[in-house]
Amino acid sequence: MRHTPALRRWGALVLALAVLAPELRAQEVQKQGFLAGKRKWMFAVIAAVAxxxxxYIAGGSRTVEGNCSDRGCLTTIAVLVGGGAGFLxxxxxxxxxxxxxxxxxTLRYQSITIPLTLVPDRLTPxxxxxxxxxxxxxxxxxxxxxxxxxxxxVRGIEDAAVLEERDLIVLATGSGLLAFPLSGDTVGGVLLDRSGGSAVEEIESNLAVADASEIRLVRIAGADDAxxxxxxxxxxxxGAVADLGWNPFRRTAWVLVGNRLASYAPAGLEKLGEVALPGEGIxxxxxxxxxxxxVGTAGVALVDIADPATPRLARLITGLRxxxxxxxxxxxxYVAAGPEGLMVIDISDESAPKVLGVARTPRFVRDVMVVDGRVWVLDRDRRRVEVAEFAAPATPGQ
Amino acid sequence: MRRIAFASTLFLWIASPAAASAQVDVARAHLERGLAFASAGDTTAALAALREAVRRAPRMAEAHYQLARLHLVRASAVESDFKDRLAAENALQKALELDPNNPRYLVELGKVKLKQQVRVDALRLFNRALGAAAKQGDASLLADLHYEIGAIYEMWYEGMAHKHLAPLLRGPPPADRGLHPDERVSEFINEYLDQAPEVEGSGWLERDNMMEHYRAALRHDPGHMGAATRLLGVLYDDGRFTEYLALVQGFLARAPDRAEPYLFLGLGYHAQGRENDATEAFERGLAFLPEEDRLAIEDLSEILRRKEGEQYQALDAGARQEFERRFWSITDPLYLTEANERWLEHIARAVYADLRFAAPEFGLRGWETERGIIYIRYGRPARIAVFAASATDQGDRYRLGQQTIVWTYGRNGPTFIFQRQPGYRTARFAGEHEQLAADYRYQQPAFYKIPSLPVLFRIPVQVARFRGVEPEEAVVEIHAGIPLDSLSEGVDVKGRNLEVGFFLLDPEGRAVERRVRTLPVARAAEVGAELVRVRSWRLILPPDSFYYVGVEARDPLSWRAATARDTFTAWRFERGPLQLSDILLADFVDPITESPLMRDELRIRPNPALRYEAGAPLYVYYEVYDLEPDSLGFATYDVTLAIRVKSITRGGGFAQLLGKLADAWGFSIVGDDRVEVKFSREVKLDDRDRVPGWYRVELQEAPAGEYDIRLEVRDRQSGATAIRARSFTVGKRDSQG
Known part of the structure; x- marks a missing residue:
């Protein structure tokens, strides 16, 4: 094959078009990035050249005789093989x-990244x-x-509650309830009681503590080390309680156990109502x-709890792994979706929730919370917290 | 003639459909019979009936399909066993000719392709069936299809996971010991792996496809056991236990009478350190298992040395059960907890091995495969590396075209190399590694790393034996040094307690004594906090009795624990000629009275670790029994106390080499008697059968090392002599001790 200048020019033009043609689809570029869908061509070209x-250079030495020992044939085969491998x-x-x-x-956002020393599991605001x-x-x-x-x-920490009025963090472990100062330089804590629990929540300066067999309300007495x-x-x-919540406006405690969400009055822990969930509550x-x-594979359930006696499943956001x-x-x-990242979903349209974007920078989003408009994202695998402020509405690629 | 021809034609025209219909009915009857025979397990009769159905109604697609299914059931994945696969394929092709888009036929043909190891074609057929099944809305079939597709991707993923490139200019890791005779295999392999770059993200797409299809299968059929099982294995490997446990709970809700959900639940709980929950789950799961499987999981032979394993296998059912009870009782790492963590780890390993290494195409359960056996013995390897199929045989023709899988447990642990045919799940030992595994099994049949015991310290213990109040009694003292500093380090909680326990077991592993109490512990950071708390237990036991003794301490908040395990035989101190108690080494022995005549008149602080700082005094306590008095009631005896250096602790490297040479050539003090004291004592016995003795030894210039102390007592009146000895160490001047 003769490599005429014209042939080289046409070849370069074809390659350029193959690489640049998708660029003409501006919307595609904006959504998916410049290289999206074009890597196969780019890798093919790079490998073919490499x-x-x-x-081509070795073909000029003519030290090997055979059916395809001339420069043209050798180069053609090398380009095809290299290009093919690069394409794949x-x-x-x-x-x-x-x-x-x-x-x-992909959602792009500005955030403060705060490294942690432990392998994180939960956020308590x-x-x-x-x-x-x-x-x-x-x-x-x-x-x-x-x-x-x-x-x-301390191992086996299941949950935490913060009692700001008393400047205390209370941790629930299987071996007991522990209290630590929230602020200050004092790092030492105190064993509050040996019963422990799997979930804990502050309820009007008292504590609701739950384990596999009971839910109890306790008051913290004493001060300092006592x-x-x-x-x-x-x-x-x-059953085993997965989480507790407190609605201060309705003065109602909420208990997530199995595939049910139940409401309790704080005085006496009288059960008020219950609603079934589409899956095990996490x-x-x-x-x-x-x-x-x-609710894990079932998605996210939004429950209307305006009337504690008759909570109802208002919406179910599905399609999440x-x-x-x-x-x-x-x-x-905002959904912590583990290895899928942080999903931001607009639920204003009841019939069609819309995924605004997915933050993929975190490697494993284990928890998320929104406080004063800032989104706290807990990345388990990278051992860090990201605190982000998303513009309203969040714009993909910005 | 015309009338006859017309009548014949008319008759044939009327009779043919009827005849055909009759044939179809007959064929259907044969089909039903064939299915009944197949359900009953009589494949020969089923085959005959289905073949007859096909012969009667060659255009009945269902008959061809059922015939194909029967052939497929009979076919195995072994390459040479192709006749049934071929027959199945032909029958399915015929069925598809008659009903081209029937998803069930497409699925079966895909399964034939799988058995022929043609996965690309199988995937194509399954995807085609997926479209057809989606139109029909057949949830069960959709679930099966997604599962089959997921399984294909999983096979591809397994071939690409942990992929490494061989170091430059080196081939895959050699599996023959002869290639590196002077080096330990693990050091060689770890050095090799350090130079072998990992292919980042290898198999990511296949893995994602696999999980997607398994999840899809569960969406269509939440009770699909195959999809749930395979997905659980991936989630477990990823450490995604929230999702793992949620999936298992759902599985359990749908199949509460099956063993698998309970076993997987136990596996998840154990990984999270929830040992009591894991015990309950495993016990329930084992109860649901068929006897054969339960015995296989509980089998101890693979975690014993080969000969012991064979002896264990030869035991009858009752003896084996008793052996297992005793084995797990004696090897329980922590008697303080209800759960037996080692038993849990063993069961968890067997369950995991079946989850990840089973080769059902060869009829192998996971615990029967070679990787499964290694996993049961040693747990998860520290590093796994997979190298591409070899294009050359490297002197071993069985390695041609085989992937190399390396499992290493660190530079100081064992290393095993397996080989696997791409596209197959099962892997075999490569080269000499089967022999290497057998050799290592002799050195260390098993070792355990238990999730709920992240740190396990050693409690030093000194056991000392004395005569009881009566000569028929033996008194055994166990002195333990609870390492409070190690247990409380890094845990900033005031007012917490350690659990401290003392346990005595008989030779059958049955509990004889159990004493548990809590020990308040100050924070280690506090000034003056105690570093080691000495706890002592005094037991009166029958003489000549053998016991296992355990001392334990545990912090339930940090899961840190410390244990001591020892055995002893309570000595008999019968009345008779001179006898001597054990030597009790102590930090101090302080008389309470002016002239102590009995042990109770001395305050003794034992040294459980038998370790002294250089310059610290060493106290020796002992009792002499049955001295013979003279006519005035006095006993006279000679005491020789000798301390000999066994070995000296030297600084690293050059100093050690020089020291060893000096020892060998007699130029150092090793082996010399450095301290010997001889003296005599005269005591008035006053009908006492025993005389306590104690001495203080100054170790001022003693170099760091190991020492023997030897006590010899000679009764001048009777001429009898008794000797006792004990070892201790002296630390360096700046060591903690």
Whole structure:
């Protein structure tokens, strides 16, 4: 084959068109990024050049005799083989991107990244920030990025509650309830009681504590190193309690157990009502008259809790692989979707919730909460918290 | 003639459909019979009936389909066993000719392709069936289809997961010991892996497709056991236990009478350290298992040395059960907890092995495969690496075209290399690694890393034996040093308690004594906080009795624990000639009275660790029994106390080498008697059968090392001699001790 200048010019033009043609679809570029769908061509070209050029140079030496020993044949075969291999590698890259983008466009956002020392599991908000609990203890994370350790070495922390009036963090473990100072340099804590629990929540300066067999209400008595608990009420539980919530406006405690959400009056823990959920409840957040319940593979359930005696399942957001946690800010739902990232969903249209975007920078989003318009994202695998402010509405790619 | 021809034609025209219909009815009857025979397990009769159905009604697609299914059931995945697969394929092709878009036929043909290891074609057929099944809205079929497709992707993913590239200019890791005779295999392999780059994201797409299809199967059929099982394995490997447990709970709700959900639940709970929940789940799961499977999971032979394993296998059912009870009782790492963590870990490993390494195409349960056996013995490897199929045989023709899978448990642990044919689930030992595994099994049949015991410290213990009040009694003292500093380090909680326990078991592993109490512990950071708390237990036991003893301490908040395990035989101190108690080494022995005549008149602080700081005094306490008095009631005896250096602790490297040479050539003090004291004592016995003795030894210039202390007592009146000895160590001047 003779490599005429004209042939080279036409070849370059064809390649350029193959690479640049999708650029003409501006919407595609905006949504998926410049390289989306074009990696196969780019890799094909790069590999073809990487293999073809050395073959072209080596073909000039004519040390090998055979059916395809001339420069032209050798170069052609090298370009085809290299280009083919590059095409296949690029094709897989494109398919990976396409798969990732199927859940929604990538959300780009500004955030403060706060590294943690423990493997985090849950976020518990307070006015100055959040308490992060996980394997190996707890850390108080302030909005300005400061991190203070608490409960170092404590294992099996199931849940945390913050009693700001008493400047206390209470941790529920299988071996007991522990209290630590919320602020200050004192890191030591106190064993409150040995009963422990799987969930804990502050209820009007008291504590609701739940385990597999009962839900109890206790008061914290004493001060400093002489803290203890005094029982106020107790009631049997129907099963292992996954989470507790408190609605201060309706003065109602909410208990997430199995596939049910139940309401209790704080005095005496009298059960008021219950609603069935489409799946096992994982976590619960109370937002005004709505309970936001992450129900794993079943998605996120929004329960109307305006009337504690008759809670009802108002909406179910599905299509998620697994919802670990969720929080609501107006009509915007934030879902901690584990390895899928953080999903931001606009639920203003009741008939058609819309995925505004997926934050894919975190490697494993285990928990999310919204405080004063800022979104706290807990990345388990990267061991960090991201505090982001999303513009309203969030724009993909911005 | 015309009339006859017309009548014949008319008759044939009327009779043919009827005849055909009759044939179809007959064929249907044969079909039903064939299915009945197949359900009863009589495949020969079923085959005959279905073949007859096909012969009678060659255009009945269902008959061809059922015939194909029967052939498929008979076919295995073994390459040479192709006749049934071929027959199945032909029958299905015929069925599809007659009913081209029937999703059930497409699924079966896909399964034939799977058995022929033609996965790409199988995937194509399954995807085609998916479209057809979606139109029909057949949820069960859709679930099966998604499961089959997911299984194909899983096979591809397994071939690509943990993919590494061989280091430059080196081939895949050698499996023959002879290639590196002077190096430990693990060091060699770990060094090799350090240079072998991992292919980032290898198999990611296949993995994602696999999980997507398994989830889809569960959406269509939440009780699909195959999809749930495979998905659980992936979630477990990823450490996604929230999702894992949610899936298992759902599985359990739909299949409460099956063993699998309980076993998987136990697996998840154990991984999270919820041992009591795991015990309950495993026990329920094992109760639901068929006897054969339950025995296989509980089988101990693979975690014993080969000979012991064979002896165990030879036991009858009753003896085996008793052996297992005793084995787990004695090896329980923590008697303080209700659960037996080691038993839980063993069951968890067997369940996981079946979940991830089973090869149903070869009729192998996971615990029967080679990787499964290694997993049961040693748990999850620290590193896994997979290398591409070899294009050369490297001197071993069985390695040609085989992937290499490396499992290593660290530089100081074992390493195993397997090989696997791409596209197959099961892997076999490569090269000499079967022999290496057998060799290592002799050295260490099993080791355990237990999730709920992240840190396990050692409690030093000193056991000392004395005569009881009566000569028929033996008194055994167990002195333990609870490492409060290690247990409380890094845990900033005031007012917490440690659980401390003392346990005595008989030779059958049955509990004889159990004493548990709580021990308040100050925070380690507090000034003056106690570093080690000495706890002592004094037991009166029958002489010549053998016991297992355990001392434990545990912090329920941090899950840190410390244990001691020892055995002893309570000595007999019968009346008779001179006898000597054990030597009790102590930190101090302080008389309470002016002239102590009995043990109670001395305050003794034992040294459980038998370790002294350089320059600290060493106290020795002992009792002499049955001295013979003279006519005036006095006993006279000679005491020789000798301390000998066993070995000296030297600094690293060069100092150690020089020291060893010096020891060998007699230029150091090792082996010399450094301290020997001889003296005599005269005591008035006053009908006492025993005389306590105690000494203080100054170790001022003693170098760090191991020492023996030897006590010899000679009764001058009777001429009898008794000797006792004990070892201790001296630490360096700046060591904590």
């Amino acid at each position: 293999v073809g050029v050395p073959a 590698i690029g094709l897989e890259q494109d398919q990976r991107l396409k798969r990732r983008l199927r859940t929604g466009p 307070f006015s100055g920030g959040a308490v992060v609990t996980g394997i190996g203890g707890a850390e108080v994370v302030y909005s300005d990025g400061r991190v203070v350790g608490r409960a170092r070495g 803290l203890s608990t005094e029982p106020l009420a107790a009631v049997a539980s129907d 976590s619960l957040r109370i937002r005004a008259d709505r309970a936001v319940v992450a 697994f919802a670990y946690s969720a929080d609501l800010d107006g009509d915007r739902l």
